[in-house]
Amino acid sequence: MTDQQSQAHAGEAQTAQADMSGVTEKQMRRMRRFDNPWRNPKLMWGVGILLGIVAMGILGRIFWDPDLVFVGSAMPRQAPYGFENLRGQEGLLAHPLGTDGSGRDMLAAIIIGAPNSLFVGLLASLVGMSVGIVLGFTAGFVRGRTDDVIRVLSDVMITIPPLLILVVFQAAYGDVTLTMMALLIACFVWQSPTRLIRAQVLSMRESGYVQMARLSGASTSHIMFREMLPNLVPYLFGSFIANVTTSIVTAVGLEVLGLGPQRIPTLGRTIYEAINAGALIQNLWWWWGLPTLLLAVMFIGLLLINLGLDEVSNPRLRKL
Amino acid sequence: MRLTKAVLLSSALALTAVSGAMAQNVAREDTVIFDLDRTISDPENFNWFTPGTKRMHGAHQTMWEPLFILNYGSGEVEPWLATGFEANEANDVFTISLRDGVAWSDGEAFNADDVLFTVEMALGNEELSSREAATIRAQVASVTKIDDLTVEFTLNAPNPRFIVENFGVRIFGSFLIMPEHVWAGQDPATFTFFPPIGTGPYTYTSSATNRAIWDRNDDWWGAQTGFMDLPAPQRVVFLETGGEESRAQLMVTNQLDAAQNVTIGTFEAMQAQNPAVIAWYEDYPFAAADPCARQLEINTTVAPWDSAEMRRAVAHIIDRSQIVNVAYEGTTTASTTMFADYGSMAPFVDAIVEAGYGLPERADVDAAQALIEGEGWTRNGDYYEKDGERLAVEIHVNSASTEYTRTIDVIVEQLQRAGIDARSVPVENGVFWGEVLPFGAYEMSYSWLSCGSVNEPWASMGRYTVADVVPVGERSPGFNNTSRWDGAGAEAYSAIVDDIGNRALGDPEIPALVAEAYQYLDAEVPFIPLVQAAKLLPFNETYWTGWPTNENYYNHPFFWWNHTHQIIHNLEKVE
Numbered sequence: 001m002t003d004q005q006s007q008a009h010a011g012e013a014q015t016a017q018a019d020m021s022g023v024t025e026k027q028m029r030r031m032r033r034f035d036n037p038w039r040n041p042k043l044m045w046g047v048g049i050l051l052g053i054v055a056m057g058i059l060g061r062i063f064w065d066p067d068l069v070f071v072g073s074a075m076p077r078q079a080p081y082g083f084e085n086l087r088g089q090e091g092l093l094a095h096p097l098g099t100d101g102s103g104r105d106m107l108a109a110i111i112i113g114a115p116n117s118l119f120v121g122l123l124a125s126l127v128g129m130s131v132g133i134v135l136g137f138t139a140g141f142v143r144g145r146t147d148d149v150i151r152v153l154s155d156v157m158i159t160i161p162p163l164l165i166l167v168v169f170q171a172a173y174g175d176v177t178l179t180m181m182a183l184l185i186a187c188f189v190w191q192s193p194t195r196l197i198r199a200q201v202l203s204m205r206e207s208g209y210v211q212m213a214r215l216s217g218a219s220t221s222h223i224m225f226r227e228m229l230p231n232l233v234p235y236l237f238g239s240f241i242a243n244v245t246t247s248i249v250t251a252v253g254l255e256v257l258g259l260g261p262q263r264i265p266t267l268g269r270t271i272y273e274a275i276n277a278g279a280l281i282q283n284l285w286w287w288w289g290l291p292t293l294l295l296a297v298m299f300i301g302l303l304l305i306n307l308g309l310d311e312v313s314n315p316r317l318r319k320l
Numbered sequence: 321m322r323l324t325k326a327v328l329l330s331s332a333l334a335l336t337a338v339s340g341a342m343a344q345n346v347a348r349e350d351t352v353i354f355d356l357d358r359t360i361s362d363p364e365n366f367n368w369f370t371p372g373t374k375r376m377h378g379a380h381q382t383m384w385e386p387l388f389i390l391n392y393g394s395g396e397v398e399p400w401l402a403t404g405f406e407a408n409e410a411n412d413v414f415t416i417s418l419r420d421g422v423a424w425s426d427g428e429a430f431n432a433d434d435v436l437f438t439v440e441m442a443l444g445n446e447e448l449s450s451r452e453a454a455t456i457r458a459q460v461a462s463v464t465k466i467d468d469l470t471v472e473f474t475l476n477a478p479n480p481r482f483i484v485e486n487f488g489v490r491i492f493g494s495f496l497i498m499p500e501h502v503w504a505g506q507d508p509a510t511f512t513f514f515p516p517i518g519t520g521p522y523t524y525t526s527s528a529t530n531r532a533i534w535d536r537n538d539d540w541w542g543a544q545t546g547f548m549d550l551p552a553p554q555r556v557v558f559l560e561t562g563g564e565e566s567r568a569q570l571m572v573t574n575q576l577d578a579a580q581n582v583t584i585g586t587f588e589a590m591q592a593q594n595p596a597v598i599a600w601y602e603d604y605p606f607a608a609a610d611p612c613a614r615q616l617e618i619n620t621t622v623a624p625w626d627s628a629e630m631r632r633a634v635a636h637i638i639d640r641s642q643i644v645n646v647a648y649e650g651t652t653t654a655s656t657t658m659f660a661d662y663g664s665m666a667p668f669v670d671a672i673v674e675a676g677y678g679l680p681e682r683a684d685v686d687a688a689q690a691l692i693e694g695e696g697w698t699r700n701g702d703y704y705e706k707d708g709e710r711l712a713v714e715i716h717v718n719s720a721s722t723e724y725t726r727t728i729d730v731i732v733e734q735l736q737r738a739g740i741d742a743r744s745v746p747v748e749n750g751v752f753w754g755e756v757l758p759f760g761a762y763e764m765s766y767s768w769l770s771c772g773s774v775n776e777p778w779a780s781m782g783r784y785t786v787a788d789v790v791p792v793g794e795r796s797p798g799f800n801n802t803s804r805w806d807g808a809g810a811e812a813y814s815a816i817v818d819d820i821g822n823r824a825l826g827d828p829e830i831p832a833l834v835a836e837a838y839q840y841l842d843a844e845v846p847f848i849p850l851v852q853a854a855k856l857l858p859f860n861e862t863y864w865t866g867w868p869t870n871e872n873y874y875n876h877p878f879f880w881w882n883h884t885h886q887i888i889h890n891l892e893k894v895e
Contacts, residue, residue, distance in 0.1 A: 070736075071729045072646045077585055086589060101585065102726055103646050175714075175743050258719065262744050263732065277722050278564040278586035281572070281593070 037315070043308025049301030053114050053294075060111030068095075068105035069112045069265050076103040080286050098286040100270070101277040106290055113265040114294050116178060120266070121248035123182035128189030128247070129240050135190065136197025137224045141205055151198070154191040162188035163253055170259035181260050185250050189243045196239065197232070204228055234313035241306045245299060252295060267291040346535070349863050350554040352891060354378070354879055355561050355570075356531070357580040357720050358749040363527035366516035368496060369448035369508060371754050375493060377532040378558040381884035383425075383518035386494040387416065387487040389883045392611075393873040395664065395775060397488050400885070401430065401497070401519065411478040411824065416487070418469040421545035424499050425517045425537050432465045437500035439463045439473075447509035449758075452495040454798035455486060480825045485779065489882040491611065491772055496882075520885065521551050530560040551888045553864070564722055571597055571858055578867070578879050579858045581723055584649045587856050596861040600877055601870050605651040608870075608877050610853035611660045612771035616715075616731065617847050620803050621792055622763050624711070628809075629691050631845035634764075636688035637738045638731065641681045643851050647726040652854040654681045658841065661852050664775035671831035677842040679849060685738050692739070704739045712741035716762040718753075719746035727850070728766050757802055760792040769799050770847065777834045778821045784846060785814035805846035813840035866890040 060066070068074065079091040080098040091098055097106035139150040166184055170176060176184070204210060205228075213227050229236075254260045255268025258276070262269075274280075274288035311317045360373045368374040368384075375384070387402040405416045422430040442453040443460060459482065462474045475482060486495045499517060516524050521542060522534035534556045542548045561567045561576065568586050570576035572594045582590070587606055590597045600608035616638070624630045640654035656678045659665045672678060689699075697704040697711055704711035713735065717728040728744045735742035747756055756762050757769070772779030788800035789810075796802045816837040820830055857877050859867035868877040868887060875886050 071726075071733045072642050076646060076649065086585070086592070101583065102729060171748075175745060258746065262746070263736075275565055276563055276725075277583060278568050278589070280565055281568040282585045282589040284585075 037312045040308040040311050042304045043312065046301045046304030046306075046308055049297060049304065050118065053118055053298060053301070057111060057115030060107075064107060064111055065105075066108055066112055068108035070263075071102045071104060073108075074099045074103045074105055076101050077282075077284060080106070083286075086283055097290060098284075100273065100287045101279065101284070102273070104265070106286055109265050109270055110267075110290060110294060113267045113270055113291065114298070116264060117248055117251065117267045117295070118298060120178055120182045120185070120251045121244040123179065124185035124189060124247035124251070125240055125243035127183060127186035128243055129193055129236070131186070131190040132193030132239075133197060133229075133236065136194040137201055137228070139194070140198040140201025141220060141224050141228075147198070150194065154194045157188070158191040158195070160188070162250055166250065166254055167257065167259060170254060175262045176260060178261055178264055178266075181251060181254070182247070185247045188250070189247055193236075193239050193243065197236075200232060200235070201228060204231065234309055238306055238309040238313065241302055241309065245302045245306075248295075248298065248302075267295050346555040349893065351557060352553040352555070352577045352864055352888070353557045353559055353575065354381075354884075355567060355576055355579045356558045357560070357880075359560060360527060360529050360532065361750050363529055363532070364512060364514045366513040366524075367508070367511055369442070369445075369450050369453050371449060371758075372750070375496075375882075376558075376880040377527070378522075378534045378556055379516065379518075379524075379532070380493060380496060380882045381558075381879065382522035382534040382556050382888065383516060383520040383524060384496045384882075385518065385520050385885060386489050386496070386882050387418075388483060388489070388494075389875070389886060390484050390488045390490050390774070391874070392774070392876040397484050402487070405483050407480070407482070411480045411482070412475040414473045414475070414482050415466065416471050416473070416483070418471070419545075419547065420469060421541055421547075422519055423541040424501075424519055425523045425540075426499075428499065428501050430497070430499075430519050430541075431468045432471045433468075434497050434500045435471045436463055436465050437503065438498045439471075439495075441498075441503070441508050442495070445508050449795055449797075450493075451798035452486065452493055454800075456495055458797070459486070478822050480823075481776065481779065490774060490779070492880075493882045521888075522556055525555075532558045534558075548889060552891050552893050553888060556888065571860055574860060574862045577860045577862075577864055579860075580880075581721055581855045582858060583722060584651055584856060587858055590858055594860070594862075597858050598861055598867065598869065599856055599858055600868075605854065605856075607651045607854035607856040609652075609660070609662070610855045610878065611662065611774050612768035613655050613658065613660050613852050614727065614766065614768055614850045615655075615658070615770060615847045616850060617757070617762070617765040617767050617769060618803055618845070619760050619762055619764070619792070620805050620844075620846055621760065624695070625713070625763060627695060628844040629695050631848075632843075633688040633691035633695075634735070634740075635679075635845050635848045636684045636691070637734055637740070638848060638850065639681075639683035639734055640679070640851055642734070643727055643730050647723065647730050648851065648854065651856060652852045654851050655679060655849040657838070658770045658780055658847075658849045659773055659777065660771075662774060665773060665777070667831045668773075668777045668834045671835040672838045675835035675838065677835070677838045683734065683738075688738055699739050702736075702739065703741045710741050711739065712743075713763050714743055714745050716745045716747055716752065716756045716765040718749055718766070720749040720752075724766055731766075731850075758795045758799060760796070760802060760804055768853065769802055770849070776825055777830065778817065781817045781834070781837060782821055784810075784841075785817055786810050787814065801846075803846040805844065807844075809840040809844045810846070813837050861894070863894055864891045865894055866892045 074095055076099055077085055078095050078099045079085040081091040081093050081096045083091050095105050099105055135150050139147040169184065210223060210227060213223050252268035255266050256272045258272050260269060270291045271288055279287040356377055358373055360377050362372050366374055366379060385401050387400060388397045389400055390397050401419055401422055403417045403419050405414055407414050418432060424430055439456060439460065440463060442448050442456045459475055459479055460473055461476045464472045466472055484490050488494060502517065521537055521540040523537045525533040525535045536554045538550065540550060543550045561570055564582050564586055567579045567582060568590050571579050571590050584606065587599060599606040618625050618631055620626055644650060644652055644654055657669050657672045659669055661669065692704055697706045715728050715732065718724050725746060732742045732744050757765060757767060770780045770783055772783060783800045784805055786806055788797050789804050789806045790796055816833055820833050823830060855878065868875055874890060875883050879887055
């Protein structure tokens, strides 16, 4: 961490005069904030958006009836409050975001569905990353036969299009649980972290502090996880977030095809049902529009986190 | 120089060959495009005796003609390739007279030899598994040729419905006669019959997994003999549209003339964007009554559903009015019996209801839970459990239509709330009909397998007799008794149903016998009737008029049936 802080200071020196004369008060404030690179505005906005979705899931379950998410809970095809549907019926406050074609409440669908989609992404990415970290470090540090096996395995796996395999698998098994789906997706998101971490470790193992640790007789696992891992943290986070995005895209892709969990509401499944029931031609925009909007917000949040993490790990990207 | 000439000549020849192979262009206004709700898995196989999409992609609507067509409006059996039939006093010998002058599209005459050949082929080959072939095998003892245009059938048992059941397009198809001069010497179980020929006014042009194209044969026998004019459309296309949204968009943009079932909301949206789109009724509920009432099929060999008490519990949980309101948006009505609620079925439906076996619209969850608890299950949290095992059920549903999946979504929810961990297993159309249903590879499923009765009760009731019970893993003959309902109750039921089958149509004792047999269905519940089926089929009047409607009721509008010949003959080009 000390390394990075000194880098951060070096970055400031490039943009401001050495005597700080040309720096406004505002820029000074921002610079002080950059003393802690983690207090990055993009990062905080991104995290805020995702926490907002989680909070909506938690608070929604307390203040709204989650059972409304099931078929036949309300009159179908009601418009959101303040709008009219094709038959000219006014939206009701009882279902402020309207209902879908099978009488599910859209607010409940979003309260339950959005955290579910996020959960699949996080779990799949977490599992995939953990596997990737262990394999990547092992390959890069141990080298030799182990490296060959891991490298070939990840190189082969990276060429297989995940959606193809997952579609076949899920079509064969029909209904799967959310966790099951996340684990399936995890099988396809470990390769690129493995390759990238391996490359980083290969260059890092030659650096002075690792050589020093080795000379001091530190064990392999100590060097790998105590000495090298902390230096990779911002990078790992970036890779993790990119994986979350990939996993959510994959999960939504499967759900929009009608695969994945049948009864557990997710944003992708809601879109699938909307398309399947002709929601576009019936102008039931709230049915497909709200989940699409929420997915867009979720992706923007993830993107902001990724950009923020980039700036944390690469001070040159920071602007005053 | 000679080389150049040779190259030019051969390329010219090649071009001619290619353009000959490609069908000539037919203008859109001379083409009628029907919607197909399934993929044609084997587009170059026309052996309709074997499973798969071999008929409803236009083959039996344009190319293969039936002997008779039942008119749903008048109840008459109208002759088509045949001119009439006679039955003996006992109703076990039938003589069919064939129309003179009918010819196959390759010029060969259609006659008694073709009928004899096809029927004997079905009788002698157990592998021919289509429903129509299985029915012929079950009913016909022998068939003989009297002369070139007369055939005599001797039946195993009296059957006053023999003609309409086998040759009259009562439900979906009929026993189609195949050309002897093409099929002779072939193995009927594996022969692909490609390219196919028929007697109809259209011939096969091309097919792929998502479409089949049929072009008019201007030398059709019917026009030459004066039986009927040539139909107006020069080309008929059956196109897989896939899903309600694309179906609706194609209709709105006039790229489709007849669409499969859509939900009422979609239909209203289509009509708002394209006023040329019509349906059976001009107004709500728009949809035509389908003779195949919907039901929940139960495999009675799989625990815990092998217990009649458990099946009755499920029957109590079903809330039909919710299915009507949510899945059908009020376009249909709840079933009171297994039968279609046609006026002609009223005496039998009334007899069942009077005997106290009519089905309620609303659920009685308390009664259901008492039955489940009586079987030793105890509720633990959301679900019932016994010996540490949760009471769960998988319901297989055909994913081809929103109607099917939405109904099962509603039922899953009803069962879940009553404490049964139900979930739906959507499967592709071909897998559903080819593997799940006939082999009993399901616990419960959504279908319409008691379909059959239109004006008498036997056709439906006769589908659940013990004679058709086969073990799980073997194919149920003609989708009959896929529940594999067996035991003392089923035997008593079968005895009464056999008695009904042997009586003449209109025997005054039949309603009482129906009610008597129905007590066993009521007690043992081998399937649960749900709702009447209604099909909202949008037709497009931009290019063609003359579609079947309630005002123009020459026959019903189900254009995937064998009677669609009549629809195509009734179409008039919009000038």
